[in-house]
Amino acid sequence: MLLAARPVGLPRPTDWKLLEVPVGEPDEGEFLVQVRYLSLDPAMRGWMNEGRSYIRPVEIGEVMRAGAVGRVISSRHPGFAVGDHVSGAFGVQEYCVSDGRDVTIVDPALAPLPVYLGTLGMTGITAYFGLLDVGRPQPGQTVVVSAAAGAVGSVVGQIAKLLGCRVIGIAGGEHKCRLVVDEFGFDAAIDYRSEDVQKALRQHAPDGVDVYFDNVGGDILDAVLTRLARGARIVICGAISQYNNTEPVKGPSNYMSLLVNRASMTGMVVFDYADRYSEAVAKLAEWLAAGQLRSMEDVFPGGVSAFPETLLRLFRGENRGKLVLQVADE
Numbered sequence: 001m002l003l004a005a006r007p008v009g010l011p012r013p014t015d016w017k018l019l020e021v022p023v024g025e026p027d028e029g030e031f032l033v034q035v036r037y038l039s040l041d042p043a044m045r046g047w048m049n050e051g052r053s054y055i056r057p058v059e060i061g062e063v064m065r066a067g068a069v070g071r072v073i074s075s076r077h078p079g080f081a082v083g084d085h086v087s088g089a090f091g092v093q094e095y096c097v098s099d100g101r102d103v104t105i106v107d108p109a110l111a112p113l114p115v116y117l118g119t120l121g122m123t124g125i126t127a128y129f130g131l132l133d134v135g136r137p138q139p140g141q142t143v144v145v146s147a148a149a150g151a152v153g154s155v156v157g158q159i160a161k162l163l164g165c166r167v168i169g170i171a172g173g174e175h176k177c178r179l180v181v182d183e184f185g186f187d188a189a190i191d192y193r194s195e196d197v198q199k200a201l202r203q204h205a206p207d208g209v210d211v212y213f214d215n216v217g218g219d220i221l222d223a224v225l226t227r228l229a230r231g232a233r234i235v236i237c238g239a240i241s242q243y244n245n246t247e248p249v250k251g252p253s254n255y256m257s258l259l260v261n262r263a264s265m266t267g268m269v270v271f272d273y274a275d276r277y278s279e280a281v282a283k284l285a286e287w288l289a290a291g292q293l294r295s296m297e298d299v300f301p302g303g304v305s306a307f308p309e310t311l312l313r314l315f316r317g318e319n320r321g322k323l324v325l326q327v328a329d330e
């Protein structure tokens with residue numbers, strides 16, 4: 001699937017082009033992967049834009065960038081054998097020739113393959129370092145997470161609970177709020193679609209918010225800013241409410257609360273932790289194996305041609321846990 005045009009607002013079908021070409025042959029030092037599952041990420045929207053960011057934009061006519069897991073089906077690389085299951089940035093395509101750079105071998109006996117795109121993949125790692133390194137919660141402190149029923153948010157809240165924090169999730173709709181409390185074990189959830197977030201925070205976080213893990217930006221960030229505890233840390237992980245803006249991004253109008261409360265707001269990009277990924281994955285895998293962490297994947301069938309429509313589910317809030325597109329049968 002190629003990027004055909006730079007979208008304005010939500011991506012449209014005309015922003016994509018599906019192209020069929022013969023499958024590539026690996027050269028010496030390369031191997032061929034059959035892609036099984038694709039990671040669908042809000043960040044993809046940003047990668048479609050021109051301009052300076054933390055990663056270069058996907059070019060017009062280029063295969064859309066995507067994390068994926070698949071199986072090696074032919075190899076001329078000493079480190080990767082036929083039959084190995086691998087995770088890497090294979091792109092929105094059915095087959096990918098790789099030289100092995102930034103590719104890891106994963107074990108489907110330890111966890112189902114889609115988990116390696118979520119809790120044991122980029123979103124789990126983001127939750128781990130974003131919360132522990134940037135949020136730095138202490139036991140007994142109050143942690144608030146937005147997009148709480150999503151891939152990153154659900155893991156953030158569960159780790160915070162494991163650390164002994166009081167955890168409040170913000171999510172869209174009654175069903176997701178129930179999920180956040182009943183399945184992910186948060187102490188409370190706020191439905192931003194039907195509740196006044198500021199008022200609900202007064203009720204659920206009477207002593208203020210010590211850590212806000214922000215996945216959405218916009219009005220919700222503004223509301224949480226009014227409820228900060230002294231010395232609070234805000235982790236700017238994402239701002240999905242702003243990704244499809246056709247107007248410039250709106251900055252937080254309540255930012256003076258940072259001054260009043262001696263608080264900080266820090267951006268984090270998971271790629272900066274590349275040399276420590278294995279540390280996060282080992283801990284996350286340990287919690288999963290012990291039944292202390294619940295991983296949720298929302299897997300859609302349909303293959304590469306279903307990518308444009310399935311991606312939109314993220315922006316409509318239709319996913320629960322990690323959104324994954326199945327490309328081939330296991």
Ligand code: NDP
Pocket residue numbers: 040041042043122123126147148149150151152153170171172173176215216236237238239240241242268269270271313314315316317318319320321322323
């Ligand atoms: P999610 O699984 O959380 O899916 C996105 C969710 O965002 C939706 O389900 C929806 O939940 C919510 N959402 C969509 N539109 C809006 C809106 N207008 N206002 C409020 N909420 C909205 O995605 P991920 O877990 O993959 O990503 C979560 C965030 O983390 C994103 O902002 C992403 O860009 C960021 N991220 C950042 C990384 C980094 O290195 N900094 C790495 C990975 C992700 P609901 O129904 O509750 O509204």
